[in-house]
Amino acid sequence: MxxxxxxxxxxxxxxxxxxxxxxxxxxxxxxxxxxxxxxxxxxxxxxxxxxxxxxxxxxxxxxxxxxxxxxxxxxxxxxxxxxxxxxxxxxxxxxxxxxxxxxxxxxxxxxxxxxxxxxxxxxxxxxxxxxxxxxxxxxxxxxxxxxxxxxxxxxIREALQQGDIEAANAMLGWEWVIEGEVIHGDKRGRELGYPTANIPFGDVFAPAYGIYAVEVNVGDGVWRKGAAAIGIRPMFEVKAPLLEVYLLDFEEDLYGRTLYVRPLSKLRNEEKFETLEALKAQMAKDVAQVRALSV
Known part of the structure; x- marks a missing residue:
């Protein structure tokens, strides 16, 4: 002070x-x-x-x-x-x-x-x-x-809780950003062909669980396209909400780095799939949808 x-x-x-x-x-x-x-x-x-x-x-x-x-x-x-x-x-x-x-x-x-x-x-x-x-x-x-x-x-929290990122950003007057340090996870994303950066929410509000189109800044000032899962991963029974981000066309090691994630729009709700193959197929559709977005 x-x-x-x-x-x-x-x-x-x-x-x-x-x-x-x-x-x-x-x-x-x-x-x-x-x-x-x-x-x-x-x-x-x-x-x-x-x-x-x-x-x-x-x-x-x-x-x-x-x-x-x-x-x-x-x-x-x-x-x-x-x-x-x-x-x-x-x-x-x-x-x-x-x-x-x-x-x-x-x-x-x-x-x-x-x-x-x-x-x-x-x-x-x-x-x-x-x-x-x-x-x-x-x-x-x-x-x-x-x-x-x-x-x-x-x-604004109510809008985020409904997955309405656009309304939340309109009330904020700026694009909401989730900031956090990447932690080591169970590497399930990597096993599925989509390595993710895992970020705990800590004391930050978690929006509606689901899959989002996002932009990600890894600390270099460049905003890159990504797909993010927010929630508890119903197939794997994770209790605490987690932000898992897959960056398109990016292969650097992100462990321990601080990421800035801007949710742009909610693509779908969290789902529990019958098989891992069904999950992988849906992840491929999610990534294709994000890639097609003009952001």
Missing amino acids: DNSKQASVVAIGNFDGVHKGHAALLGYARKIADDAGLPLVVLTFEPHPRQFFKPDGAPFRLTPEKLKEARLKACGVDRVEILDFNAIMASLLAEMFIDMMLVDLLGAKHVVVGADFQFARNRSGTIETLKQDKRFETHAVTLTSFGDTPVSSTR
Whole structure:
């Protein structure tokens, strides 16, 4: 944490997904910062408060910490201030949070939040709480809509859960990426003629199980076509969801490397085939379908 106090414009939130609604809020905050000649600082939390309060809950993150920070910087943020969300942070009264974090730490002159923003112990702090403090000006930004409903991280997860990558990306305003390190697997893909890079989801949200057309960046900046299986591989009784990626026309060893996988569209659901030969035949059809796509 950078403890050097400097007057700033502060946007507060969890910003999971850094979606279109977040981008609109940050664009509004950027204009205030430019007009006032002040830096724009995002105040966010790690772990996500939901992870703190429900550590055994299902993975839900759209953007892990590094990706979230990169997306925030891409929205024109000058600095990302990440607060450790722990028991002390969770117990702070609204007035203490304002004094310690907004005024003392960041020298806030303007505070920008979403119209549904709540904070501090038991979510007792509201926009009205912020507005009562005259040391800074509070700006509540109207939520951005997609269709008839405001864009939210929850709606994006729901779209992903339905396998609707296109709708999820439309609400995000960018193409969703799954980032992870390739681990050693059971090499079943190689035995079937389609060697795959296996990536665990960790605390990242897993979309609807199935087969997807994807693009893959192996860290060299080049996006390559691929076919990916997301799920539990019903033929092999795997319990934890896994991302298995087959890169077309690529033969390098990927173990231990970090891959960036962009799901483009869902091709079909997971299936349990009667024989391995039937599975291989379907995999060949999946790869042919991906190869025919113009991406």
